[in-house]
Amino acid sequence: MDIRSTTLRITNESTYTIQLVHNELEKVSEYFLEPIVSERALVIVDEQVHLYHRDWIESSLAKTFRYLSSYIVPSGEKSKNLSQFGSLLHWILEQPIERNTPVIVIGGGVVGDLGGFVAASTLRGLPLFHIPTTLLAMVDSSIGGKTGINHSTGKNVIGSFYQPVGVFADTHFLSTLDKKEWTNGLSEILKYACIQDQGIFTSLKALFDHNLDYEPSKWVDVIHRSAQIKTEIVAEDALEKGRREYLNFGHTFGHAIENIADYGTFSHGEVVFAGMYAAILASNEFLNAQLDPNIILQYAPRYDFSLASLRSVIPDLIQQMRRDKKVQQSHIRLVLLQSIEAPFAYTVQEEDRLTDIWKQTIDMFS
Ligand SMILES: NC(=O)c1ccc[n+]([C@@H]2O[C@H](COP(=O)([O-])OP(=O)(O)OC[C@H]3O[C@@H](n4cnc5c(N)ncnc54)[C@H](O)[C@@H]3O)[C@@H](O)[C@H]2O)c1
Structure with a gap:
């Protein structure tokens, strides 16, 4: 070859x-x-x-x-x-x-x-x-x-x-x-x-x-x-000042899970997978992107994890997102999709809307 x-x-x-x-x-x-x-x-x-x-x-x-x-x-x-x-x-x-x-x-x-x-x-x-x-x-x-x-x-x-x-x-x-x-x-x-x-x-x-x-x-x-x-x-963007941020798609949600759950509960791939689903919901919510979550969900049978234990800690997950390195001027920053292949870095002003995105994500993977 x-x-x-x-x-x-x-x-x-x-x-x-x-x-x-x-x-x-x-x-x-x-x-x-x-x-x-x-x-x-x-x-x-x-x-x-x-x-x-x-x-x-x-x-x-x-x-x-x-x-x-x-x-x-x-x-x-x-x-x-x-x-x-x-x-x-x-x-x-x-x-x-x-x-x-x-x-x-x-x-x-x-x-x-x-x-x-x-x-x-x-x-x-x-x-x-x-x-x-x-x-x-x-x-x-x-x-x-x-x-x-x-x-x-x-x-x-x-x-x-x-x-x-x-x-x-x-x-x-x-x-x-x-x-x-x-x-x-x-x-x-x-x-x-x-x-x-x-x-x-x-x-x-x-x-x-x-x-x-x-x-x-x-x-x-x-x-x-x-x-x-x-x-x-x-x-x-070798020093991560601009476009490299797009590589964080799904990761801000994922890191929040990784940090709130006990060490070793989830693998990095699992939280990034759940995080991409959440980011797709957020893209639809904040950018009116009209993405079909199935682009990600069709791969769910390959993963074996449950987010059910996170149901009671949604405020902590959002608090953790605020602590993420990508926060700008105290606002959570998310990499979302305007459409597939069109990433967009979005600064969240309406954090309360994240609660519902977390609920839906946890329900999906429970
Ligand atoms: N530098 C970066 O840009 C960057 C990007 C993403 C992740 N990371 C880091 O990467 C780490 C995760 O990397 P990973 O997922 O490769 O984990 P890992 O290095 O822990 O490897 C996973 C497991 O596979 C085993 N392994 C490795 N190669 C094998 C092989 N060929 N056959 C059998 N077993 C094998 C290892 O012993 C380990 O148990 C994290 O620490 C993360 O922070 C760094």
Whole structure:
């Protein structure tokens, strides 16, 4: 299969290429050889990925690097913390590194955000490469340069923008991914379909109609299109001052659920999915958009969660939306749709109307 390649040009800063292949990790050497002249590479790898794909990764990277040093990061969001960050810094600084020693981060968004921040922080920045291994990381977190860790005061509150030298995604990694992790990525893909390309809905339908739901090689086109959309939006707005805001479609509602519910009750994909439904209702309410909620609801059978426990905390959810980073001059700001493919950032003046949107959303997913 041909390598799909998309170039991300960050104005005046850097340009990098995102490569997408299926079962051709050995090509990573060819790809990495060009910009890097180093005998050694530092590999930061997710525990599960290491478990399933260790030999494949090592033999592929050994074609380029004589010495590989690996650090295995325990799976899960809990690893995105100061203590893991500190351990990684100590580990890197004890290696015989030079300024051009590449850091290759292999895993989902957790390892990508953590490892990216470590690369950004060591010797004022080591060359960073992402090898994303979850659907979400392939279409979202490995692209755009956001790195960071969590703190007791909030998620992703310590971090920086640090662009990688390259991103190399091999869909074969998805063959070992849990079904639940597929839906996390699906939510972001549905977001791209809503804000920029409804053709993605057609591609997804073709996959699902043919029972190719978990067939990695068949997802290459959908992943490529999604990564392209994220790339285009980020390239226009690398530091999140304008259009990048559209990537928050569904997320302001979703973050409110994530913050109010007990930690771990819902996955990110679930709350974003429910959040997109709420954002569609809000688009109809505030913008008179006349959207059919079925564009999102038709995918509901793929998700398995209940929002029933949130019925009594709607005021808290709205309060939480006010605390969202996207609040402007104390008003809640939502990314809505004027129509499909036409996102619009809306400042909410009539917050009481959100109560009914929350009620309808909770009823729908109870
Ligand atoms: N930087 C950004 O722009 C950005 C964007 C979106 C999300 N994020 C961050 O991404 C994180 C979520 O990322 P995620 O959904 O990839 O979660 P994750 O990194 O926790 O991976 C999910 C699970 O899948 C396992 N895994 C990873 N690859 C696998 C594979 N190929 N086979 C089997 N198991 C595998 C992991 O061990 C983990 O248990 C969050 O911390 C979020 O804040 C960052």
